[in-house]
Amino acid sequence: MTSSSLPGTAKVTVVDHPLILHKLSLMRDVRTGVKEFRELAGELSMLLAYEAMRDLETAPERLSTPIQDDDFPMLSGKKLALVAILRAGLIMADAMVRLVPAAKVGHIGLYRDPATLKPVAYYSKLPQDISERRVFVTDPMLATGGSAVAAIQTLKEAGAQSIKLMTILSVPEGIAAVHAAHPDVDIVTAAIDTGLNDHGYIVPGLGDAGDRIYGTK
Ligand code: PRP
Ligand code: URA
16 A cells, blocks of 8 residues: 655555455456446445545444453444445445445536536535535546546535545546645545546546446447
């Protein structure tokens, strides 16, 4: 795992664990079909969540094992919210909620206009108490960063104060855009690729995440 940050910007954590790298390579493979792609995206999201949630607070609680009473760590502190950027972020949030079943789940609908590459907002439904929760925003792809920047803006306007962005693939352009607009938001990702092609796709990337998850094209 490598973490880095420029002065005045938030942290970027690249979770380059061998299991994650292997699963990501399978996702990149053009021969990987919808079923396997979905499964891999879910597994990888849970592995990323393990790292993204490393700093969750715990507090001792008195419990009885079959042998004796003792204090044991349990999650404490702020409650959690997972916010999926639709469509592709849904697969990540659905997987992560298995790890944190009490988390509330929000949805922000955005699609990237293929001509301008700018995000177009079409939906937003967030937990009412979002300001009191630690928010994990999920989107597998951080390309130009337009979608993530807009989603985080929506979250802040709704009152969110503690936000972490989780992506499977990122590029320096997207990371820079998020840092510039939201320097308080840490990013957790599986890999940072080379850059973007003329159509705004990540190179070498894995293609269109939403199309590969849902079998649309
Ligand atoms: C993809 C992806 C991100 C966005 C990334 O979504 O899931 O949300 O593009 O690109 P950006 O960083 O340049 O904004 P898309 O617009 O294809 O929508 P979809 O998830 O509904 O397929
Ligand atoms: N959105 C995707 O789904 N893939 C990319 O490579 C860039 C944006």
